[in-house]
Amino acid sequence: MIRTIAKKEFISTLRDRRFVSLSLIVLLLLLSATIVGLHSYQNLQEEREVAQHTVNEQFANSADRHPHRMAHYGSYAFRPKSSLSFLDFGLDSYTGASVYMEAHRQNSANFSQAQQSTSLIRFGEMTVAFVLQMLLPLLIIFLCFGAFTQEKENGTLKLLLSQGVSLRQLAWAKVSGYSKVVALVVAPALALASLLIFGRGAFALDGDLLLRLLLFILFYGLYFFVFVVLSVVVSALHQRSSTALVSLLGIWILFCILIPKASANLGANLYTTPTRAQLDADVHAEVVKGIDGHNSQDERAEALKQELLKKYGASSLDQLPVNFDGIWMAVGEEQSSKVYQKHFNRLMGIFQKQNRISEWAALLNPYLAVRHLSMGMAGSDFGHYVDFQQKAETYRYHLAQELNHIQATQLRYGDKETRLSSATWGAFEPFEYDTPHASWALANHMISFLGLLLWGIGICIGGMRLIDNTKIV
Amino acid sequence: MQYILEAKRLCKQYQDKLALKDLNLQIRPGEIFCLLGQNGAGKSTTINLFLGFLKPTSGAAYIKGLEVASNLTKVKEYLAYIPENVMLYPNLTGLENLSLFSSLAGFEYSKDELMRYLLQAGLPAEAASRRVGGYSKGMRQKVGVAIAVAKHAQVLLLDEPTSGLDPKASNEFSELLLGLSASGTAIFMATHDIFRSKEVGTRVGIMREGELVDVLSAAELNANELEKLYLNYMHV
Known part of the structure; x- marks a missing residue:
């Protein structure tokens, strides 16, 4: 019975020229967004790979230098685009693409696309995720708003029910039929995306990428299902198609525009972040004065000096078997890293509190849930950005400490003239960034995942109960 | 003989309006029962109660001895419905x-x-x-x-099915109903058409303000007498 009506809905919809035209537009947008997204991905990825290779080569082939000069010469970490980011740019356009890694300073990522683009980027980009998150629900609304109301207006609802169909069977049949239509619109674009990923060798094929793609498709499938069921239920609760459409468009505005804006603004107002200048000033002040004003830089240097002199039984720094400059640099690096990490963690804590509001709002809003999950699977969310920044900082810290160690063990105190050979720099492992596993990304968005899941279950149970109360006459 | 369609003290009360009052009715297989009445008299409410689309306030509707309200799926196996405008x-x-x-x-x-x-x-x-x-x-x-x-279907529920049909189509429709009736189908038809009722009906009921005020044998009256009787009821 359900299959019969679902088939009828599918055929009727495909014969509706208005809907077919609308679907073709959405499909074309999806296909073009996929191709444009891939083109952009390939360009950026290639640029970053070339840049990363170049700076790695430059570092490895540097001229003979003093190790501390080399620590200040530093290197760059370019954030590689994650493979699925061509489907969802997420925050990638707004977060920095490269980090300058040097001694004593923990720089944040710079040169985002937004910085290098016109203000038009603020209006958002036409990505696959944008079409799937914003436009597909609109298409679903236009497809489903008359699911029950048109049957009521045409008098076919009574005819259907008199044949022995129950309201729930009818609702599930509608959901099934419309879901097939939605799949027909979305499937070609996702098939193209999969073909581009797995068919052209443009991506390193691995299980994680496959898992991310499968979860990406699964989450969107659930999101569309929620919208289909929601639209059918709202239609069942109205007597006229026009009022059902207005209600559904209201829900769309609430879900896709108002709640996301409100939750972002609420987060920013409740948890204010320090300015970049303030953060830099705080870090610098603590490095010089010591954490919380205790144990200043000069006091620490003096204490270290006395400790080493005592340990080696020496009366002056040049009698030490190790280079005090190198050791002091290492201690300073450790201290500044601690200070930076403290401030970085505090800042991330504020960002996380801001994001947490949006995550919790995902329990009320399937759009927010799928947006977080989509960015998470695409590797373009805040979590992946922070992960890159942290890994770049870890690399920077170890690079600086290795150079300090060389200075401490291979050069004498006060020696600012010795130059180590170019071969020394070639022995350093270059920076390589590995995207975290899909399970890590999913764990970051567990609330959103639960939100989407609860929406799926809740709309099935609650929605069908509401449908039982549909007024037939 | 067992009644195929039956109403026992069937009532439907909306918030401030009694749409159907104590309807008692029995229809046998092969019978065509025509229900006449003005708009809002309760004809469609009666049909909706037999279809299970409305819950009775009191009393019960039966199809083949099964109470409609508690056997919604089963009773629909026996009935078919043709609205005023089949879309x-x-x-x-x-x-x-x-x-x-x-x-x-x-x-x-x-x-x-x-x-x-x-x-x-x-x-x-x-x-x-x-x-x-x-x-x-x-x-x-x-x-x-x-x-x-x-x-x-063993029971056919018709809600003003000939409304808006041209005379030829209306006549063809009547022929179809008579054919179905001859094969044993019970037909319950709500209509405004007095002459069609007389032509096809076995019995004709007159409903006014939710109450079945009279039931007549179509064979015992001519169309003019039926019209006169109907108008008398409507003007009381």
Whole structure:
């Protein structure tokens, strides 16, 4: 019975020229967004790979230098685009693409696309995720708003029910039929995306990428299902198609525009972040004065000096078997890293509190849930950005400490003239960034995942109960 | 003989209006019961109660001895419904519509069998493969009859089915009803058409303000007498 009506809905919809035209537009947008997204991905990825290779080569082939000069010469970490980011740019356009890694300073990522683009980027980009998150629900609304109301207006609802169909069977049949239509619109674009990923060798094929793609498709499938069921239920609760459409468009505005804006603004107002200048000033002040004003830089240097002199039984720094400059640099690096990490963690804590509001709002809003999950699977969310920044900082810290160690063990105190050979720099492992596993990304968005899941279950149970109360006459 | 359609003290009260008051009615297989009454008299409410689309405030409606309200799925196996305006699905052909509704009732027919039902209901063969969106009201009503016939319904509930039909189509429709009645189908028809009631009905009921005020044998009255009686009731 359900299959019969679902088939009828599918055929009727495909014969509706208005809907077919609308679907073709959405499909074309999806296909073009996929191709444009891939083109952009390939360009950026290639640029970053070339840049990363170049700076790695430059570092490895540097001229003979003093190790501390080399620590200040530093290197760059370019954030590689994650493979699925061509489907969802997420925050990638707004977060920095490269980090300058040097001694004593923990720089944040710079040169985002937004910085290098016109203000038009603020209006958002036409990505696959944008079409799937914003436009597909609109298409679903236009497809489903008359699911029950048109049957009521045409008098076919009574005819259907008199044949022995129950309201729930009818609702599930509608959901099934419309879901097939939605799949027909979305499937070609996702098939193209999969073909581009797995068919052209443009991506390193691995299980994680496959898992991310499968979860990406699964989450969107659930999101569309929620919208289909929601639209059918709202239609069942109205007597006229026009009022059902207005209600559904209201829900769309609430879900896709108002709640996301409100939750972002609420987060920013409740948890204010320090300015970049303030953060830099705080870090610098603590490095010089010591954490919380205790144990200043000069006091620490003096204490270290006395400790080493005592340990080696020496009366002056040049009698030490190790280079005090190198050791002091290492201690300073450790201290500044601690200070930076403290401030970085505090800042991330504020960002996380801001994001947490949006995550919790995902329990009320399937759009927010799928947006977080989509960015998470695409590797373009805040979590992946922070992960890159942290890994770049870890690399920077170890690079600086290795150079300090060389200075401490291979050069004498006060020696600012010795130059180590170019071969020394070639022995350093270059920076390589590995995207975290899909399970890590999913764990970051567990609330959103639960939100989407609860929406799926809740709309099935609650929605069908509401449908039982549909007024037939 | 067992009544196939029965109402016992059937009442329907809306918030401030008594739409149906203590309806007692029995209809046998093969009988055509025509219910006359003005708009809002309670005719459609009665049909909706037999269909289970409304819950009675008190009393009960029965089909083949089964109380409708508590046997919603089962009773629908026995009945078919033709509204005033059979709209069907405009993007499907007559054949596809019939196939769909028959399938929902549990009957899977071949294309030839479906065609036979449509022809039997009086639909021209060339129209069967056209989309229903281009059909006249009369043609749609014929598909509605074909749906009822293909379901082998034992009870036919009709809500002003000839309203808006031209005389020829209306006459053809009456012929179909008489044919169904002869094969044992009980027909309950709400209508404004006094002359059609006299022509096809076995009995004619007159309803006023939710109350069945009289039931007459169609054979014992001519159309003019029936009209006079009806108007008398309406003006009291």
